[in-house]
Amino acid sequence: MKPHANWTEFATDVGPRFSSYLQSLKRGEIESWLHRTFWLFSFVHEGIGSKISKNKEAARILQPLLTEVHDILRGIVHSQEAVLLAATVLQARTAFEIHCTIKFIAGSREPMKYADRFRRYADVERFSYQTGSAKAPKLNDAQKEDIRKRCPEWFKADGSLRSRMNWTAEQDTDSIKKIAAAVGLLDPYLRGYAISSKITHGSPMGKNLYMGEGGMFFVANPLLCNSQAVIGAGDCLAAMVEFCEFAGVQMPQEEVLKHLVDGKSLGGLLNEEEF
Known part of the structure; x- marks a missing residue:
């Protein structure tokens, strides 16, 4: 088979046959x-x-x-x-x-508790982006402190984020695998x-x-x-x-x-x- 001269020639030749092939798989x-x-x-x-x-x-x-x-x-x-x-x-x-x-x-027996955590975790993610991306919108000190106060489940006593904590804020369900099991x-x-x-x-x-x-x-x-x-x-x-x-x-x-x-x-x- 003669090689194609360029990609447009390749597409013109192969494209219709490839489409037919995909149709045959349906x-x-x-x-x-x-x-x-x-x-x-x-x-x-x-x-x-x-x-x-x-x-x-x-x-x-x-x-x-x-x-x-x-x-x-x-x-x-x-x-x-x-x-x-x-x-x-x-x-x-x-x-x-x-x-x-x-x-x-x-x-859950307490659906509003977990729904509220799910909602508030959006701010925790905003907080975490401060150290993860130079392009992330910057939070000022007052905004950071507000998030710490409203979302204490995800922060240590020194104000830093806890490691390996998802939206549930509980170790028993801190991964999708554990949530799936639950x-x-x-x-x-x-x-x-x-x-x-x-x-x-x-x-x-x-x-x-x-x-x-x-x-x-x-x-x-x-x-x-x-x-x-x-x-x-x-x-x-x-x-x-x-x-x-x-x-x-x-x-x-x-x-x-x-x-x-x-x-x-x-x-x-x-x-x-x-x-």
């Missing part, structure tokens, strides 16, 4: 389920702030997370269609973490992070995700991409269910729960063990 039942998930989520999410009927203050603190989840779910739909494993995995990982956060706060999602955490960490941290084992019969290729095995998309979208919808039950938001519950069951059945068709 599985209609996966795309159909993902699109239905997106529109079901979108229907429930529309105007959700006006639908909150209980735990109102805590629910409004959590509400922005649903907007992020909505964005993530849309990304998962498009990433799966383009067989973008790295993008799908990273979005699924974020969806899982948000699902854990909402489930932890909503299921809400009964440790098994999904262990399964999901085994794959996502290879992508997130650039593991040398990541090469296995891109190996095929002809060697290494930048389009990963579509079955793995499909599986991660279904798992991630499921977490998006599950996060919505947790929020709605906590906030007293009406939703087509039977339809949503059936859709989640259908997703789990669909995920069962995709065997990740071979990867």
Whole structure:
């Protein structure tokens, strides 16, 4: 085969064939389920702030997370269609973490306590940026002292930040792994992070995700991409269910729960063990 003279010639020649190749990898039942998930989520999410009927203050603190989840779910739909494993995995990982956060706060005996900590932790992060980035907006001494007073859980007696403290401000739940265990999602955490960490941290084992019969290729095995998309979208919808039950938001519950069951059945068709 004659080498291409330049990248535009390469794109003109290879582009249409590459698009056809991606089309050949599609599985209609996966795309159909993902699109239905997106529109079901979108229907429930529309105007959700006006639908909150209980735990109102805590629910409004959590509400922005649903907007992020909505964005993530849309990304998962498009990433799966383009067989973008790295993008799908990273979005699924974020969806899982948000699902854990909402489930932890909503299921707590003191939801407002943890919702308030989640809200105040934004200021703790602002404080921590002062030493981490020269470009971060600078806080003056009065602003720093105000944060110390309002957020004492995260500071030592000398006014410095405690190490390894997340938004919960408790050692028993100071990592996503511990939060996942606390809400009964440790098994999904262990399964999901085994794959996502290879992508997130650039593991040398990541090469296995891109190996095929002809060697290494930048389009990963579509079955793995499909599986991660279904798992991630499921977490998006599950996060919505947790929020709605906590906030007293009406939703087509039977339809949503059936859709989640259908997703789990669909995920069962995709065997990740071979990867």
